[in-house]
Amino acid sequence: MGWKATCAMEERFRFVEDWKRDEESVAEVCRRYGVSRQTGYKWIVRYREGGLAALEDRSRARLTHPNQVVQEVEDALVAKRGEHPRWGPEKLRVFLQREVPEVEWPAASTIGEILQRHGLVRPRKRRRRATPSSTPLAHATAANRVWCTDFKGWWVCGDGQHCYPLTLTDASSRFLLRCQGMPTEEGWRIKPIYEMAFREYGLPDWMRSDNGTPFASVGLAGLSWLSVWWIRLGIRPERIEPGKPSQNGRHERMHLTLKQEIEGTPAANLRVQQRMLEAFRHSYNEQRPHAALGQKTPAECYQPSTREYPTRIAKIEYPSEYEVRRVDPSGGFRWRGASIYATRALAGEWIGLEAIDEERWRVHFSFYGIGELIGGASAVRMPKASKSPLPHSGSEKPRNP
Numbered sequence: 001m002g003w004k005a006t007c008a009m010e011e012r013f014r015f016v017e018d019w020k021r022d023e024e025s026v027a028e029v030c031r032r033y034g035v036s037r038q039t040g041y042k043w044i045v046r047y048r049e050g051g052l053a054a055l056e057d058r059s060r061a062r063l064t065h066p067n068q069v070v071q072e073v074e075d076a077l078v079a080k081r082g083e084h085p086r087w088g089p090e091k092l093r094v095f096l097q098r099e100v101p102e103v104e105w106p107a108a109s110t111i112g113e114i115l116q117r118h119g120l121v122r123p124r125k126r127r128r129r130a131t132p133s134s135t136p137l138a139h140a141t142a143a144n145r146v147w148c149t150d151f152k153g154w155w156v157c158g159d160g161q162h163c164y165p166l167t168l169t170d171a172s173s174r175f176l177l178r179c180q181g182m183p184t185e186e187g188w189r190i191k192p193i194y195e196m197a198f199r200e201y202g203l204p205d206w207m208r209s210d211n212g213t214p215f216a217s218v219g220l221a222g223l224s225w226l227s228v229w230w231i232r233l234g235i236r237p238e239r240i241e242p243g244k245p246s247q248n249g250r251h252e253r254m255h256l257t258l259k260q261e262i263e264g265t266p267a268a269n270l271r272v273q274q275r276m277l278e279a280f281r282h283s284y285n286e287q288r289p290h291a292a293l294g295q296k297t298p299a300e301c302y303q304p305s306t307r308e309y310p311t312r313i314a315k316i317e318y319p320s321e322y323e324v325r326r327v328d329p330s331g332g333f334r335w336r337g338a339s340i341y342a343t344r345a346l347a348g349e350w351i352g353l354e355a356i357d358e359e360r361w362r363v364h365f366s367f368y369g370i371g372e373l374i375g376g377a378s379a380v381r382m383p384k385a386s387k388s389p390l391p392h393s394g395s396e397k398p399r400n401p
Contacts, residue, residue, distance in 0.1 A: 140171035202305025318352035
């Protein structure tokens, strides 16, 4: 008749009582109750060892777990998470595999469960996001092809001084070239930061920034004194569209990590803050695996540029068919008996005018087209059809001046 699902304990009790009467063999009692002799003997052994209470259902869970994480490994994971509270399970696993390869570290999913059990996981609020596009940085195909730069907001140190972190990254490898806490955003202070980076790592082909000062201006072609210097070095400046930080998304993602790691714990003063920024740069470049790099670190993917920073910037040379003029301190130049305004950012620089037809000339500063001059006009203008702040197709490579 088999065990009744509604009262298994009662059936087992009756089975044992019938067996105890010793009127039938174990095989006969088992046949009457519709169970195998193996099951019957199992209940008899349990009854002899523990009485009626031993007939209750027992857990089928394994008494040993061969895949259970040993306590030392769990402690190491928790400790490393304490050192890097923003690292997820995959980054922790990759880092520890490199640091201690002789240990068999658990899967990322298991690490996630361990962190959650220790209260080290904060749930994120899920947001609906549009599908990201990599087109704006599609030309960042190799190290030093495109560098990205910006200021990361600001915060106040313990002594009341402001800290404006100036950041510089290589778009392809995500390598953080500079992370310098500045007391102000004034442009004259930041040129030495770029100069040191150029001396250490060489020159990029492009420098991507937003449209704010000192990277750009509201003048002709958005030129600023800083972007003019870049062009003199053979670096093509490119600017994202206003209100579209996603066009510099890789750099902005680094800024989010910087904010999470540093901004919430301002230092006593700017000097101490800079030590924290350098520690962050080391961790970001040398230790933190990056999913977009196949869990490699930026330092593993970056190589310095083959274009060295020049000891002396060469004079700009123009084709023989160009007419060459020098921009005066007021931002203008003489052209066919008239004074034409360009931009003060080019004061003291030589520009070249290329004839399009009898009434129009294309104006160049080194390899960089800055606008057009139409006969009778008093200033160089940007062509009406040229509204994009990204003045290249992605295939053109800047040439050295």
